[in-house]
Every structure is written in structure tokens, then in C-alpha cells.
Amino acid sequence: MLTQKSERFLNNSEFKESLFYAREALKLSISLNDDYFKSISYKIIASNYEELSEYEKSIANYNIALQYAEKIGNSDLLSRINNNIGNIYFFHKKEYEKALDLYDKSIFYGEQIQDTSRVAFANLNLAWAKFDIGQYDEGYKHLNYINKNIHYLNADAVPVVFMLNGMYNSYKGKVDIATSDFEKSIAEATRLKQDVDLSFAYLEYSMFLNKYGLYKSAFENLDQYRILRSKIYDQQKLKKALSEGLNFEIDEYKRALVQINQEKADQASKLKKSRITVYLFVAGIIGLLIILYSVYKNYLYKKKLNSELQIANSELKIAKDMAIEAAKVKTQFVSTISHELRTPLYGVVGLADMIMEEYKGSANSKHLNSLKFSAEYLLSLVNDILQINKIEENKLVLEKxxxxxxxxxxxxxxxxxxxxxxxxxxxxxxxxxxxxxxxxxxxxxxxxxxxxxxxxxxxxxxxxxxxxxxxxxxxxxxxxxxxxxxxxxxxxxxxxxxxxxxxxxxxxxxxxxxxxxxxxxxxxxxxxxxxxxxxxxxxxxxxxxxxxxxxxxxxxxxxxxxxxxxxEIIDHQTCKPLKILVVEDNKINQIVTCKTLRDKNHSCEVAESGSKALDLLESEHFDAILMDINMPVMDGYETSREIRKRGFKIPIIALTAYGRDEIIERVLASGMDDCLVKPFEAVTLFTIINRLVK
CATH class of the missing domain: 3.30.565.10 (Histidine kinase-like ATPase, C-terminal domain)
Structure with missing residues (x-):
């Protein structure tokens, strides 16, 4: 195809031939009205101008290519063109902010089509750009992405990847690694006959050698760079290319002239039709007057209808408020029921575990196992109801x-x-x-x-x-x-x-x-x-x-x-036994909680009420407090506020049968440090205690 030939000549720095085939491809695509190949052709022409240092012409043609790519919604072309324009603004016009914005657009379009090769190529240019202005640490983020995804890049980009690694390792002072990277870049570019990339590799290697005092080798590499650039930009070749570029511009002027003549013909045709338009306009005015009269009659009818709708809306608002109130009542009902069921279940499950641990022979008892299974099944039923309620209210979020x-x-x-x-x-x-x-x-x-x-x-x-x-x-x-x-x-x-x-x-x-x-x-x-x-x-x-x-x-x-x-590594073992105050009014729950603590060599005191807890704190020292929320007279919230008011800094952990997300804000606001839902795993309790005590 014409565009493929043009790109091959461009890659070999044969600009005259590349521009010739690009012109022919553009003529064909215009005759076929093919927007895709119009965009490709303008992109290749822009690339030639870029190589010839005609940057304004290059940008103008890239923008035309961009318009056709946007028209057909081709994300691949949009990614490539934004990347190329970004190179001009960064490396030649030194407008860094604009360039970085264009690179980001290139990555966006590449990710949109899940084209990792396109995203990797944009990251390559971003890394090079950041290195060029001395932002090596910022640029390394992009280089790291390239190194991980180098297999997605075309082979002709590999020399540049080696060169960028050499530049970064030079910045980090890793002389041997940087030397190896530059030599690999030169060898790979030589093998692939990539004169442009080879010239850049010689230039960067020369600067690296000069930085470390290897002046002779630096001069030799710089000389190689000059030889290659002279070869690429041979004056005779440039003159031919520029003459071919002039032919392209003449083609553009001709196309513009044809378009102007066509517009003139269209205007003449419109003038001939103007008399008919006047007649139609008069007829339209008459029709409009008839429509306005009809609209006025409709307005009177709708005014009456709107009055009826306002009454209906008022009734609907009342119904909506009642529905919201009913939903709140439902949520409160589910929360209350869960609390009332979880509290005795905590005791049943805990006591069953205690019996099985203390009386080893009972571990195989069918009756005891049935008791524990039934309690756990009942707990599962409660949790199912709460789970479905949370999902329906969009309160459930995924954790990581x-x-x-x-x-x-x-x-x-x-x-x-x-x-x-x-x-x-x-x-x-x-x-x-x-x-x-x-x-x-x-x-x-x-x-x-x-x-x-x-x-x-x-x-x-x-x-x-x-x-x-x-x-x-x-x-x-x-x-x-x-x-x-x-x-x-x-x-x-x-x-x-x-x-x-x-x-x-x-x-x-x-x-x-x-x-x-x-x-x-x-x-x-x-x-x-x-x-x-x-x-x-x-x-x-x-x-x-x-x-x-x-x-x-x-x-x-x-x-x-x-x-x-x-x-996530957490030490679940405390350095010494702790003394813990258990504030709990339920006798069975007192037994279960204290047994759990004493099994880990901790000592504990029990307070059946908030006031008893305050008295004990005045006379004894405790390392932590386990606070039940739902107690008569003085509940857990009020007790915690009073403890903090008296100046005690002891960690307080709320033990509750309510759902954590229902009460956590109120728990923290009252001065408590964390919340644990009953029934709970012992390891979870000790993890929280250890974290807060330490």
C-alpha cells in the first residue's frame, strides 16, 4: 500500500520518496472519501516535516490528521498522533506543560483500547522527556513501566529503552550498569540499522563518558553522532524533500481552490431559490399565527391540568415521606432484633466452648455439639438477614x-x-x-x-x-x-x-x-x-x-x-499479663468474657454498671476496659464520656451486639477507641487490645 511504502521511506530517512507516496495516498483517500487513510496520510506528511525541522508545518498537518481521527473515533490513531505532537512541543518548542498533557492523552487513548504497546510507547516518550529536563525520579516511574512491558514494544524501540536505562543509571552513579546499557543500545540500533536512534545513543553515551572524565571516548562517540546526523540530513536530500513538500503544499492550495469554486456554485444555486424561499416564508408566517393560536388554547388547558398535577404531587410527597419513615422503622427493627438475638447467642456459643474445653470428654457429646451447631445456625440466620439489609441499603463495600x-x-x-x-x-x-x-x-x-x-x-x-x-x-x-x-x-x-x-x-x-x-x-x-x-x-x-x-x-x-x-503482621502476644476491667450487666456474658481473658493469663475485674466501673477506676489501675454498650441507668456511651471527663486515658473497647457500621461513629464520639461485635473471635479481641495498649 502507498502509506506503508511512505512509512518505510520515512524510517530510512528518505524524505523525498516518503512525501511523494504520502501525497499519492492522500489523493487516493480523498477520491475514495476514506477518513481513516486521510488521517494516516496527513500523519506521515507531518512526520516528514518533523524530521525536516519544519515544526509549524508538522503541527498543522498533525492537527488535520487529529481531526479525521476524532471524526471516526479511532483511539489508536488518536494515541499515536497526540504522542507525536507531544514530542514536538517537548523536545523542540520546549513547551513542557502542553507536551505532558498530550502524552497523558496518548496514554488515555491507548488504555481505552487496552493497547499495552501504545501505552508503553507513550510512557517511553514521557520517561525521555522527564530525563531531558532533569526530572529523573519522576521519569523513572515511566521507565519502570516500560521495563516491565518491554515485550509489548516494537523491536525498533528497544535501543531507546536501553539508552534510557543508561541515562537513569548514569544519574544514579551506577557507572558499570550505565556503560553496559549504552553499549547495548548502540549495538541494537546498529543491528536494526536505526540511524536516528543510533545517533541519539552516541550523543547520550558521549555526555555520560564526558561526565566521568573519559574525554577521548566521549569525543569519539560525539564524532559518530555528527557523522550520522550528517548522513541523515544530507543537504541534497533535504533540498529534494523540501521540493516535494512544496508540491504537497501546491496540492493543498489546489484542493482549497476547488472547494472555494464549489462554494460559489452553491451560493449561486441558493440565490436562484431565494424567491421561492420568500413565498414559503410568507406562508410560514401565516401557519405560525395559526399554531400560536393553537398553543394559546393548549396553554389554558395545561394550566388547568397542572393545577391537578400539583395536588397529585403533594399526595405523592406525603406517600414518599411515609415510605422513607417506614424504611427507617424497618432498619431500626432489624438492628434491635439482631441485638436482642446476638446477646444471648454470645453466651450460648461461649459457654459451649468453655464446657468443651474444660471437660475434654464432652467434646464428642452429640448433645453438646448439637447445642453449639444450633446456636451457630441461629447466628448465621441473623447474619443473613443483616447482610441482605446492608446490601439493599448500599452500605456494604469491598475490602482489600x-x-x-x-x-x-x-x-x-x-x-x-x-x-x-x-x-x-x-x-x-x-x-x-x-x-x-x-x-x-x-x-x-x-x-x-x-x-x-x-x-x-x-x-x-x-x-x-x-x-x-x-x-x-x-x-x-x-x-x-x-x-x-x-x-x-x-x-x-x-x-x-x-x-x-x-x-x-x-x-x-x-x-x-x-x-x-x-x-x-x-x-x-x-x-x-x-x-x-x-x-x-x-x-x-x-x-x-x-x-x-x-x-x-x-x-x-x-x-x-x-x-x-x-x-499486616501483628504480634498477638503481649509482653506481660494485663489487668482488664469488664463492664457488663449480663451474668453469662461476664463469665464468657472473663474466661476468654483468663485463658490468656490476663486478670480481670467485673463492674455490673457504669457507676461501679467509675468507682473501680478511682481505686485501682487497669490496662484496658471492655465496655458493654446496652446497660440500664448509665449506658456504655455515657460511662465512657464520664471516664474521659475524669482524665483517664485507658483504652476503651466497646463490646456490642449491634452492627459495627451502625454505631462506630457514636462509639468514637463518646471517647471509646474501638468497637467489637459479639460474638467475636478471641484472636480479634486480643489483636485490638494489644494494638491499643502498645
């Missing part, structure tokens, strides 16, 4: 944790072993080998999704296996899209019911012997998968089995993950 996928899935498998043994099933994990070991994302929500799906599969499958298959669907940069499949060979779901199962409180064809759940599990799963920006799909056949599939993106940047893990 660094976690090991294999370890996490093995933990899920172990936690569901009781359910799997009940129906004589086996859980099988099939994890693809190409998935990175550590990932960054919300592991808690992922586990919640998988536990719901796998437990459902186990409940409706007997004497078989449930397969959890995880594969790498695709990878974009450092982001891995993992495909999860939960496969069972159970009773299956009829086609007509497959959409219903994700609705709240729906249980399809339930039998008396089936597991009795809330009907919220799959509804929560669907909403959590949506929260990850994905969808869940089901394939199922009655008496054959079901497959649930969804895909979730996780950050797989191992360096970032390593740093997060280092930040």
Missing part, C-alpha cells in the same frame, strides 16, 4: 486483603467437612497451576459466596462429590480474572425455577427432610457477585446436577501483596 487462594479454599473445605460427612459427600478442589499464589481482594466476601454455593451443593447431593474448579479466564496487566465453578451431581433445578432461586426467601420444591434454611443464601450470593462487578450463571438439569459459574477480578501484583502482608 492479601491472601493465598489455595490456603483460603482449603479452609473453606475444612469448615464444611461436617456438612459433607452428613450426606457422605466429598469436596474436591481443582485449582489451575497458572493462577498466582497470592491475590489482593475481598477474601471474606469471596469465602461467603463459595461457602453458600458449596454448602447448598452438599445439602442436595448424596454419596457423591462436589467439585470447586478455579481457572484463569484472562489476565489484563496485573489483574487476573478468575473463573469459579461449583459443580454437583445432586437433585438439580427445573428450568422454570432457575431464575427464582436468586430471589429472597425462595426455596424450590423443599421436602420435610431437606435442610431448613432462610432462603437468603443464593440471594446474598447474587448480590455479592454483582458487588464484584460480575454476574452468576447456572446450568442445571433435574436428577443430573447443577453448575454455578461466576468470574471475579483480583489484583495479582506480587510486590504490592508482599508489602501488604508485611504491613
Amino acid at each position: 486483603y492479601c491472601f493465598n487462594l489455595v490456603d483460603q479454599l482449603e479452609t473453606i473445605k475444612d469448615s464444611l467437612s461436617f456438612i459433607s460427612k452428613f450426606n457422605k459427600n466429598n469436596i474436591v478442589l481443582d485449582i489451575a497451576k497458572d493462577i498466582p499464589a497470592n491475590l489482593i481482594g475481598d477474601k471474606i466476601r469471596l469465602c461467603q459466596i463459595l461457602i453458600n454455593l458449596i454448602s447448598n451443593a452438599l445439602k442436595f447431593t448424596s454419596n457423591d462429590e462436589v467439585l470447586l474448579k478455579v481457572s484463569l479466564d484472562k489476565k489484563l496487566g496485573e489483574v487476573c480474572f478468575l473463573k469459579f465453578e461449583v459443580i454437583d451431581h445432586g437433585i438439580g433445578i427445573a428450568k422454570k425455577n432457575q431464575e427464582k432461586i436468586f430471589d429472597k426467601f425462595v426455596q424450590i420444591e423443599r421436602k420435610n427432610e431437606d435442610y431448613q434454611g432462610t432462603g437468603l443464601g443464593l440471594s446474598i450470593v447474587k448480590k455479592l457477585v454483582n458487588l464484584f462487578g460480575s454476574e452468576i450463571y447456572i446450568e442445571s438439569e433435574e436428577h443430573v446436577g447443577s453448575t454455578f459459574t461466576f468470574t471475579i477480578p483480583f489484583d495479582a501484583d506480587q510486590e504490592k501483596c508482599k508489602k501488604m502482608m508485611e504491613d
Whole structure:
């Protein structure tokens, strides 16, 4: 093609030939009215002018190319052209702010089409630009990106990458590494016959050698630079190229002249039609008067209608206010119910654990295990209701944790072993080998999704296996899209019911012997998968089995993950036993909390009320306070405010059955330092205590 020939001549610094073929390509694209090739042709012509140091002409032609690229919405062309204009403004016109803005646009369009090669090339120019003005640390961010994505660049850009690494290592004083980088740049540019890049490599190497006193070698490399630049810009060659450029400008003037003549012809045609236009105008005025009369009559009718609508809107506003009030009542009801249920559950679960620990022989007791399982199931039911309420109110947000996928899935498998043994099933994990070991994302929500799906599969499958298959669907940069499949060979779901199962409180064809759940599990799963920006799909056949599939993106940047893990390392052991004040009015909760503390060699005192707590603080020293929120007479908030008013700086941790996000602002405002929801893991309690005490 003409444009390809033109670009080949341009790459070989044969400007006359390049301009000739670009002109021919432009003529053809104009005759075919092809905006894409118009943009390409103007871009090549602009590149020739840039090489010939005709920067104003170059920018003018780049801008025409940019107009055609914007017209067809071609992000690839927009990225390349913005990058080239940025080079002119930076390296030749020294308008740095404008240049950096153009480079950013180039990266934006490259990312828009997910073209890593285009983004990498723009970063290359940004790094070079920053180095050129001495901003080496800023430029290194872009160089680091290039080094990681060098395989996306064309081979002819590799010499420049080596040269930039040499410039940065020279700045850092790494003489040997910089020398190696410059020599690689020269060797690679020589091999590829890239005279322009080779000349820049000689120039930068010369400056590097001169900086370290190697004047002879510096002069030799500078001489090589001059020889190459003379070869590239041979005067005879430039004259021919400029004459070809003049021919192009003549073509442009001719096209402009044709356009002017066409516009004149159009104007003459319009004048001939002007008389008809006058007649039509008069007829239009008459028609407009008729329309105005009609509009006036409509106005009177709408005025009456608007009066009726205002009354209706007032009624709707009243209904809306009532609905908002009802929603508040619902939220308060759910919060209150959760508190009332969680408080005794804390005692039941805690006492069951204490009995099993103190009386080792009772660990295998069916009755005790049933008691604990029933309490945990009731807690799960409460949490399901709260979970669905939070999601519907958009209060749930994804967290970021660094976690090991294999370890996490093995933990899920172990936690569901009781359910799997009940129906004589086996859980099988099939994890693809190409998935990175550590990932960054919300592991808690992922586990919640998988536990719901796998437990459902186990409940409706007997004497078989449930397969959890995880594969790498695709990878974009450092982001891995993992495909999860939960496969069972159970009773299956009829086609007509497959959409219903994700609705709240729906249980399809339930039998008396089936597991009795809330009907919220799959509804929560669907909403959590949506929260990850994905969808869940089901394939199922009655008496054959079901497959649930969804895909979730996780950050797989191992360096970032390593740093997060280092930040998360917490010493859960205190240097000495602590004395802790437990402010709690519930007798059972007093027993459970104190037993948990004493098992870790801490001592504790119990205050049944806020006033008793204040008396104890006046007479004894404590390292921390565990404060129940809901107490009669003086609640936890009031007690904490009074403690702070008296000047005590002791860490105070709220223990509550309310949801953390419901009360955390009020907790902190009252002077408490943190909040823990009952029932809680002992390790979580001691982590908070250690952090606050230290």
C-alpha cells in the first residue's frame, strides 16, 4: 500500500520518496472519501516535516490528521498522533506543560483500547522527556513501566529503552550498569540499522563518558553522532524533500481552490431559490399565527391540568415521606432484633466452648455439639438477614486483603467437612497451576459466596462429590480474572425455577427432610457477585446436577501483596499479663468474657454498671476496659464520656451486639477507641487490645 511504502521511506530517512507516496495516498483517500487513510496520510506528511525541522508545518498537518481521527473515533490513531505532537512541543518548542498533557492523552487513548504497546510507547516518550529536563525520579516511574512491558514494544524501540536505562543509571552513579546499557543500545540500533536512534545513543553515551572524565571516548562517540546526523540530513536530500513538500503544499492550495469554486456554485444555486424561499416564508408566517393560536388554547388547558398535577404531587410527597419513615422503622427493627438475638447467642456459643474445653470428654457429646451447631445456625440466620439489609441499603463495600487462594479454599473445605460427612459427600478442589499464589481482594466476601454455593451443593447431593474448579479466564496487566465453578451431581433445578432461586426467601420444591434454611443464601450470593462487578450463571438439569459459574477480578501484583502482608503482621502476644476491667450487666456474658481473658493469663475485674466501673477506676489501675454498650441507668456511651471527663486515658473497647457500621461513629464520639461485635473471635479481641495498649 502507498502509506506503508511512505512509512518505510520515512524510517530510512528518505524524505523525498516518503512525501511523494504520502501525497499519492492522500489523493487516493480523498477520491475514495476514506477518513481513516486521510488521517494516516496527513500523519506521515507531518512526520516528514518533523524530521525536516519544519515544526509549524508538522503541527498543522498533525492537527488535520487529529481531526479525521476524532471524526471516526479511532483511539489508536488518536494515541499515536497526540504522542507525536507531544514530542514536538517537548523536545523542540520546549513547551513542557502542553507536551505532558498530550502524552497523558496518548496514554488515555491507548488504555481505552487496552493497547499495552501504545501505552508503553507513550510512557517511553514521557520517561525521555522527564530525563531531558532533569526530572529523573519522576521519569523513572515511566521507565519502570516500560521495563516491565518491554515485550509489548516494537523491536525498533528497544535501543531507546536501553539508552534510557543508561541515562537513569548514569544519574544514579551506577557507572558499570550505565556503560553496559549504552553499549547495548548502540549495538541494537546498529543491528536494526536505526540511524536516528543510533545517533541519539552516541550523543547520550558521549555526555555520560564526558561526565566521568573519559574525554577521548566521549569525543569519539560525539564524532559518530555528527557523522550520522550528517548522513541523515544530507543537504541534497533535504533540498529534494523540501521540493516535494512544496508540491504537497501546491496540492493543498489546489484542493482549497476547488472547494472555494464549489462554494460559489452553491451560493449561486441558493440565490436562484431565494424567491421561492420568500413565498414559503410568507406562508410560514401565516401557519405560525395559526399554531400560536393553537398553543394559546393548549396553554389554558395545561394550566388547568397542572393545577391537578400539583395536588397529585403533594399526595405523592406525603406517600414518599411515609415510605422513607417506614424504611427507617424497618432498619431500626432489624438492628434491635439482631441485638436482642446476638446477646444471648454470645453466651450460648461461649459457654459451649468453655464446657468443651474444660471437660475434654464432652467434646464428642452429640448433645453438646448439637447445642453449639444450633446456636451457630441461629447466628448465621441473623447474619443473613443483616447482610441482605446492608446490601439493599448500599452500605456494604469491598475490602482489600492479601491472601493465598489455595490456603483460603482449603479452609473453606475444612469448615464444611461436617456438612459433607452428613450426606457422605466429598469436596474436591481443582485449582489451575497458572493462577498466582497470592491475590489482593475481598477474601471474606469471596469465602461467603463459595461457602453458600458449596454448602447448598452438599445439602442436595448424596454419596457423591462436589467439585470447586478455579481457572484463569484472562489476565489484563496485573489483574487476573478468575473463573469459579461449583459443580454437583445432586437433585438439580427445573428450568422454570432457575431464575427464582436468586430471589429472597425462595426455596424450590423443599421436602420435610431437606435442610431448613432462610432462603437468603443464593440471594446474598447474587448480590455479592454483582458487588464484584460480575454476574452468576447456572446450568442445571433435574436428577443430573447443577453448575454455578461466576468470574471475579483480583489484583495479582506480587510486590504490592508482599508489602501488604508485611504491613499486616501483628504480634498477638503481649509482653506481660494485663489487668482488664469488664463492664457488663449480663451474668453469662461476664463469665464468657472473663474466661476468654483468663485463658490468656490476663486478670480481670467485673463492674455490673457504669457507676461501679467509675468507682473501680478511682481505686485501682487497669490496662484496658471492655465496655458493654446496652446497660440500664448509665449506658456504655455515657460511662465512657464520664471516664474521659475524669482524665483517664485507658483504652476503651466497646463490646456490642449491634452492627459495627451502625454505631462506630457514636462509639468514637463518646471517647471509646474501638468497637467489637459479639460474638467475636478471641484472636480479634486480643489483636485490638494489644494494638491499643502498645
